[in-house]
Structures are given as C-alpha cells and as structure tokens.
Amino acid sequence: MKNIDVIMKWKEGNEALSYNGNLSTDGTRLYSYQLVIGYRSGSGTTILADYTSPGGSFKSMTTSQHIGIARVHANHLMNAVIFENTPWVKPYRSTLS
Numbered sequence: 001m002k003n004i005d006v007i008m009k010w011k012e013g014n015e016a017l018s019y020n021g022n023l024s025t026d027g028t029r030l031y032s033y034q035l036v037i038g039y040r041s042g043s044g045t046t047i048l049a050d051y052t053s054p055g056g057s058f059k060s061m062t063t064s065q066h067i068g069i070a071r072v073h074a075n076h077l078m079n080a081v082i083f084e085n086t087p088w089v090k091p092y093r094s095t096l097s
Helices: 003-012 061-070 080-084
Strands: 015-017 023-026 029-032 035-040 046-050 076-079
Touching: 003 015, 003 023, 003 029, 003 035, 003 061, 029 061, 035 061, 046 061, 046 080, 076 080
Parallel strands: 046 076
Antiparallel strands: 015 023, 023 029, 029 035, 035 046
16 A cells, blocks of 8 residues: 555555555554554544654654655644653554554
8 A cells, every 4th residue: 555545544444554564553643663652532633643753753764754745644743752751652563564
C-alpha cells in the first residue's frame, strides 16, 4: 500500500501497512518504523507530531517524509516532545508486521 493510502486509512480509523512496512497504523496510532508519529482520537481528530528538523525533533529523512505527507491531512501538528509525553503515545509500539 502507498504511504498516502496508509495515512488515509489512519484518518478513517482503519489498520494499514505500507508496501515496505515503514509506515503503518493500527487505526488509532500512525507509526513511522516503530515510532508513534500520529494519534487519532475517538472523535476522529488526528494529531501529528512534528518529527522534522524545523520542528526541532528530527528522527530520520524517512520519518520526515512521512510527516510531510501526513501533515496536510492531520487536524493538528504538535511539538514532538509534548506529543511523546501524552498518555496516548508513551506505552505503544507498532504491532503490525
């Protein structure tokens, strides 16, 4: 599945996995590799962490590309340090394979 399709599935609340496995969603959380980069609330609001160089929390070029694609579809962009310390992110790792 293409990255944009994974992002759209996340927005819909459905599971998806990119063709190479680097981007995935369990329908609630959006993952770049094993890193949670997005969260979808029960009401459907989507929040994306800014893991980019301009955002001050650069992780990798691929993760930055995932953020770049998803940011136009997310409802909110959040500082990554704040995002990491929310209860929706801390205990989770990708379970899709």
